[in-house]
Amino acid sequence: MTAQRRRPAAPVDGRPRHAALRVAALAALALLCAACTENAVFDLDVELPAAGTLVGGTAIGAVTVQLESDTTDFESDWAADVPSATVTLGATPQTLRLSVLAQPAQLTRPLAVRVLYCETLAACEGTPADPRTELQFVLPRVFYEGVVTRYRLDATTPPATTPVTPAEIDRCDIAGCREGEMATWCTDGVHLCEL
Amino acid sequence: MNRLSFLPRTLARLALLVAALAVPGALAHAQEATAPPASGAAIDVGTASAEARFAEGRAAYARGLAAADEVRWSDALREFERAYELARVPSALFNVATTLRALGRHVASRDVLLRLLRDHPLDDDTHAEAERLLREESNRVARLRVSGLPPLERLELRLDGRLTPTGTERPLVLSVDPGTHVLEASAPAHASARWEGVLADGATEDVALSPSPLAVTTPAPARAPARASSGSSAWIWISIAAVVVVGAGVGVGFWMQDDAQLDATAGRVAVSL
Numbered sequence: 134m135t136a137q138r139r140r141p142a143a144p145v146d147g148r149p150r151h152a153a154l155r156v157a158a159l160a161a162l163a164l165l166c167a168a169c170t171e172n173a174v175f176d177l178d179v180e181l182p183a184a185g186t187l188v189g190g191t192a193i194g195a196v197t198v199q200l201e202s203d204t205t206d207f208e209s210d211w212a213a214d215v216p217s218a219t220v221t222l223g224a225t226p227q228t229l230r231l232s233v234l235a236q237p238a239q240l241t242r243p244l245a246v247r248v249l250y251c252e253t254l255a256a257c258e259g260t261p262a263d264p265r266t267e268l269q270f271v272l273p274r275v276f277y278e279g280v281v282t283r284y285r286l287d288a289t290t291p292p293a294t295t296p297v298t299p300a301e302i303d304r305c306d307i308a309g310c311r312e313g314e315m316a317t318w319c320t321d322g323v324h325l326c327e328l
Numbered sequence: 329m330n331r332l333s334f335l336p337r338t339l340a341r342l343a344l345l346v347a348a349l350a351v352p353g354a355l356a357h358a359q360e361a362t363a364p365p366a367s368g369a370a371i372d373v374g375t376a377s378a379e380a381r382f383a384e385g386r387a388a389y390a391r392g393l394a395a396a397d398e399v400r401w402s403d404a405l406r407e408f409e410r411a412y413e414l415a416r417v418p419s420a421l422f423n424v425a426t427t428l429r430a431l432g433r434h435v436a437s438r439d440v441l442l443r444l445l446r447d448h449p450l451d452d453d454t455h456a457e458a459e460r461l462l463r464e465e466s467n468r469v470a471r472l473r474v475s476g477l478p479p480l481e482r483l484e485l486r487l488d489g490r491l492t493p494t495g496t497e498r499p500l501v502l503s504v505d506p507g508t509h510v511l512e513a514s515a516p517a518h519a520s521a522r523w524e525g526v527l528a529d530g531a532t533e534d535v536a537l538s539p540s541p542l543a544v545t546t547p548a549p550a551r552a553p554a555r556a557s558s559g560s561s562a563w564i565w566i567s568i569a570a571v572v573v574v575g576a577g578v579g580v581g582f583w584m585q586d587d588a589q590l591d592a593t594a595g596r597v598a599v600s601l
Contacts, residue, residue: 169588170588170589170590171589172589172590173590174590174591174592174593176593176596180522181519200599200601202601213545214545215545216545216599216600216601217544217545217599218519218542218543218544218545218597218599219542219543219544219545220519220540220541220542220543221540221541222540223476223519223521223536223537223538223539223540224476224536224538225521225522225523225535225536225537226521226522226523226524227519227520227521227522227539227540228512228514228519228520228522229519229520229542229597230514230519230520230595230596230597231596231597231598231599232592232593232596232597232598232599233592233599233600233601234590234591234592234598234599234600234601235601236601239601244601254543258543279590281590281593
């Protein structure tokens with residue numbers, strides 16, 4: 134006597150029985166994808182001088198830091214409504230601690246930073262601002278999806294004249310994706326956040 | 329820090345104090361620190377426990393001496409602290425203070441000497457020596473006199489990166505070891521104010537720290553596009569039901585997506601590009 138094995142019955146209409154399950158799984162997958170972190174945060178410390186620092190005989194009393202991801206063109210003034218922070222300088226050097234949020238479309242764009250040094254707060258808040266001098270920086274890559282990166286920008290010394298070309302901050306100097314302090318945040322030329 | 333000139337005297341002192349720790353009187357002193365027993369049985373258990381702790385304390389003390397002999401001050405400090413924790417003898421606390429001094433931690437050394445003089449009866453010689461060291465250490469401690477701190481609810485003051493109580497007295501006086509220090513005051517929506525400097529032995533520095541309020545410009549965030557639905561006759565209800573189901577799904581999706589997104593780091597000025 135041979136043992137008989139039962140086969141599972143085939144679907145009557147010939148379609149796979151778990152088509153509904155497949156649809157549900159796809160829907161769940163879609164929801165899971167929706168739950169993925171897509172934005173990025175860049176914590177930027179801007180070290181500022183004490184009030185009274187002289188530029189061409191004028192004492193600096195306020196600073197505006199402007200951020201722009203749509204252009205790296207420093208030839209002309211940026212629009213008045215670009216993201217910015219303005220601060221009155223104090224008796225001692227200060228650190229302006231910014232946390233910059235970027236959306237998915239902005240992640241791979243360079244971040245341009247303008248530090249405007251003004252005589253007074255009103256001069257910095259004017260439209261256009263009336264800076265005595267400024268520092269310009271281009272950070273080619275600071276945002277990585279779902280990651281908080283950080284950098285400390287030294288703006289403690291206002292230049293006597295506005296530089297012709299902006300200073301470029303190496304992307305390997307942008308900290309992130311590892312704890313602690315490191316000499317470089319790249320390995321074999323690849324940023325740790327890209328590994 | 330002149331560690332070399334300090335070493336012979338410290339070692340001599342340590343040698344004296346290890347002898348003090350070994351004498352029966354010191355053990356009796358250690359036992360005084362335990363709770364008084366209430367019955368005969370408790371006496372045996374309590375004594376055995378105290379003796380075991382004291383023996384362990386003495387071993388830690390010996391390790392501390394060996395470490396000090398090899399100028400391993402951090403190890404010595406750990407062992408002397410352990411010895412004091414277990415045996416509660418003043419000699420261990422005295423050596424904690426002298427080891428802290430060797431490490432250049434004059435604020436902590438001063439505080440330990442104050443505690444030694446306050447909490448332990450000492451013989452005349454040790455008392456005089458502890459007072460002399462206390463004077464020396466107090467003279468080496470530097471001070472930061474901080475003014476300008478605003479009465480902000482979430483004001484944070486960090487000395488060398490460590491959170492420091494801001495108290496209510498102004499100017500706020502902070503005792504610090506001689507050397508380089510960084511003091512930073514920060515508050516939400518304010519630029520943090522920072523001081524960095526070098527303090528000599530016994531120096532007092534006046535520091536004005538006033539975090540400045542910030543004016544922040546951020547473009548208004550783009551709104552999500554509105555959804556629309558339409559239908560006719562019997563399919564209206566089916567369409568409405570479908571829209572409700574899909575809408576709920578999309579809503580859950582958006583909710584989950586919002587929930588999964590990163591927020592600006594707390595304590596910083598948030599800027600959206």
